[in-house]
Amino acid sequence: MSDDVWLNDEQQRAWVRFISVVERLPGVLDSQLQHDADLTHFDYFTLAMLSEAPDRTLRMTELALVTNASLPRLSHVVSRLEKRGFIERTQSPDDRRATNARLTDAGWEKVEATAPGHVGTVRDYVIDPLDAQDVEDLHRVMGKILAKLDPEHGLRVQR
């Protein structure tokens, strides 16, 4: 009965380590990007997602989905990036409620210039300490958790 309520020792240990990483990692990513490119990690990720989209354009709703953000958060972030000239907003011709966000040339260059340093940080703190088996396990375990956190996304992957 109480096993259903609390965690056993191995679960407890795993959880404590995991939540420590979850608390610390964003700060590490943010400070490298802030220092080197005056971007938050979320700013960078937003630009990066656009850079991979067809015509470097996505609707706000889709962009919110792939960046794991709420729409208000995304709207704020895009406003700031728009002021800095990295993104432009246009009305969608299909649906006049919809807004498309498009990466400008300046935005593209910003991503290209910023990516190597960011990937270096990801390597240093996450990828390089792991061997191939670890990476495979990380992928598998995060897949299971993500399926719970974001069922639609999870199902989309499994289809």
Add this chain to the structure above:
Amino acid sequence: MSDDVWLNDEQQRAWVRFISVVERLPGVLDSQLQHDADLTHFDYFTLAMLSEAPDRTLRMTELALVTNASLPRLSHVVSRLEKRGFIERTQSPDDRRATNARLTDAGWEKVEATAPGHVGTVRDYVIDPLDAQDVEDLHRVMGKILAKLDPEHGLRVQR
């Protein structure tokens, strides 16, 4: 050469899933606790760490360490929790610069009342989707990452 700079496919997939979880999980934990107990996850974690300490007391610096927080952040959080009667601050007799934070009886009761719901959320989203092997792998992989993110802590564990 370029292998050193970018990530291979398996690394890329693992990273994207991992960062998605890192972005989403705090929101899930926060909203359950906010809704059920009017606490952020960090508030709860702070109270929980104190509840496990000897005499339910820790110096601010130690508390910052175990909660993965900066001292300014902790100071603000403790101030709010103090106003709500969950924590009390006292001067350390040994070192007059130092402040001890102690969980009050009301704080203790708050943790006891809040823990089951929180653990339930952790179970739902993280532990229950995983089998025993997954939990073991999560523990191992997070250990390696944490050793990089927080070398002193990591060394302490490995000593």
Add this chain to the structure above:
DNA sequence: TTTACTTAGTTGTAGCGTTAACCATCTCGG
């Protein structure tokens, strides 16, 4: 014991994210 440095902690400010409220547009049943 005076000076300089380090450590412990708090406070002010500015920026980011959440929630709630809001407007505009689309969809669909009657």
Add this chain to the structure above:
DNA sequence: CCGAGATGGTTAACGCTACAACTAAGTAAA
């Protein structure tokens, strides 16, 4: 075609966090 509800997105207000500046106390060298 019209009214109700759903969808797409923005904005305002508020709370939390990071960064910087600051106070106070301990430490150590001259």
